[in-house]
Amino acid sequence: MNGAIVHHGTETPEPPETPYEEVAVTGGAGFVGRHLVTALALLSRKTTVVDHAPLPAALAALPGVRHVHADLRDYGETLLALQNADAVFHLAGNASGTESVADPRRDFQLNALGTCNVGNACLELGVRRLVYLSSAIVYGTPRHSPIREDHPTQPFLPYGASKLSGELTLRSLYATAGLPVVIGRSFVVYGPGEDPRRAGGEVSQFLRWHLNEQPIPVVGDIDRKRRDFIHVEDLCRALITLAARGADGETYNLGTGTAVSMRELADAVGAATGRPALLSADTSSLADSFTLLADVGRLQGLGFAPRVTLADGLTGLAGLLGPFPEVPSARAVFRREAPPRRRLTPAAAGGTREEARTC
Numbered sequence: 128m129n130g131a132i133v134h135h136g137t138e139t140p141e142p143p144e145t146p147y148e149e150v151a152v153t154g155g156a157g158f159v160g161r162h163l164v165t166a167l168a169l170l171s172r173k174t175t176v177v178d179h180a181p182l183p184a185a186l187a188a189l190p191g192v193r194h195v196h197a198d199l200r201d202y203g204e205t206l207l208a209l210q211n212a213d214a215v216f217h218l219a220g221n222a223s224g225t226e227s228v229a230d231p232r233r234d235f236q237l238n239a240l241g242t243c244n245v246g247n248a249c250l251e252l253g254v255r256r257l258v259y260l261s262s263a264i265v266y267g268t269p270r271h272s273p274i275r276e277d278h279p280t281q282p283f284l285p286y287g288a289s290k291l292s293g294e295l296t297l298r299s300l301y302a303t304a305g306l307p308v309v310i311g312r313s314f315v316v317y318g319p320g321e322d323p324r325r326a327g328g329e330v331s332q333f334l335r336w337h338l339n340e341q342p343i344p345v346v347g348d349i350d351r352k353r354r355d356f357i358h359v360e361d362l363c364r365a366l367i368t369l370a371a372r373g374a375d376g377e378t379y380n381l382g383t384g385t386a387v388s389m390r391e392l393a394d395a396v397g398a399a400t401g402r403p404a405l406l407s408a409d410t411s412s413l414a415d416s417f418t419l420l421a422d423v424g425r426l427q428g429l430g431f432a433p434r435v436t437l438a439d440g441l442t443g444l445a446g447l448l449g450p451f452p453e454v455p456s457a458r459a460v461f462r463r464e465a466p467p468r469r470r471l472t473p474a475a476a477g478g479t480r481e482e483a484r485t486c
């Protein structure tokens with residue numbers, strides 16, 4: 128999964144050895160999870176992938192990796208799945224803002240309820256460290272830039288609300304029962320293995336359009352829309368750093384501290400592929416034409432620095448995608464039509480209660 132990434136900067140400290148013998152990665156079969164499990168296997172940790180999806184073949188071949196099929200909406204399954212872990216990386220959940228708009232209840236069950244179950248299970252099982260992967264989405268529209276961890280949290284999407292709910296629940300378990308949790312808020316992740324039908328990150332999307340020799344569609348102002356892009360390998364190193372050195376009950380931004388505009392990203396895509404990229408800007412909505420940039424001072428204080436430059440990340444990804452990859456079909460949806468008013472029959476309401484019991 129490394130692609131053709133060239134690591135520069137030998138001055139960057141090595142990721143710390145995680146002191147935990149047995150670790151569990153919830154959502155380990157997903158995009159970020161697969162990279163994290165691979166990184167942990169390289170550190171020779173016994174790793175349990177807890178996921179309701181099947182284990183990808185590439186992970187099944189790694190030494191020390193096993194799979195427990197569990198749905199984290201079920202507390203009993205969660206307890207059983209995490210019972211041998213010294214440390215837990217909690218990544219499982221819905222990662223799509225668009226899907227959260229379409230089905231907010233499912234999003235809440237996966238992210239808020241699932242995280243509540245993981246936190247309580249970690250307490251009950253005496254897990255020594257829980258790392259929760261949250262998202263910069265919890266900040267909502269930034270009031271200033273760069274964003275420090277004490278920036279107000281006012282998410283506007285159900286996804287942001289459910290991720291923040293997970294954070295608040297875990298922090299309350301830290302405050303009231305000493306849950307040893309560390310929270311990381313990731314900015315925009317990119318790298319090999321993103322699903323073009325679901326992933327909304329601009330780096331992969333831009334590359335995919337360009338490798339298909341098509342103009343790159345962008346909604347918003349191509350200069351004012353700026354993002355902090357972190358390569359998935361750096362994100363995983365940051366998560367391992369949090370497990371080893373993060374402070375209990377603390378929150379850390381996970382980004383690079385560099386903002387890249389959509390115009391600059393297109394230029395970088397052109398440079399990585401040797402062919403200038405064409406942008407097709409749609410300025411009918413400027414809703415997300417702002418700078419989303421992490422203040423990474425707190426993360427740097429743990430000795431972490433990113434290693435993969437955007438240029439290297441793009442070159443590696445372009446090599447893996449090859450010519451004419453599947454074009455992205457994920458669309459950013461911020462609103463939906465209000466559902467029509469309906470009257471429930473007792474049978475339909477019974478179905479709703481049944482659904483609630485399984486959560």
Ligand SMILES: NC(=O)c1ccc[n+]([C@@H]2O[C@H](COP(=O)([O-])OP(=O)(O)OC[C@H]3O[C@@H](n4cnc5c(N)ncnc54)[C@H](O)[C@@H]3O)[C@@H](O)[C@H]2O)c1
Binds near residue numbers: 315
């Ligand atoms: N991808 C990003 O750009 C990004 C950015 C910031 C934060 N995050 C966070 O990182 C985490 C992982 O994101 P991703 O992009 O790898 O998502 P993904 O959809 O690729 O992976 C999520 C995994 O969780 C599993 N899962 C979901 N609900 C589950 C449940 N109830 N029980 C068991 N397994 C369950 C899925 O099967 C899947 O394998 C998410 O929590 C997301 O909020 C992602």
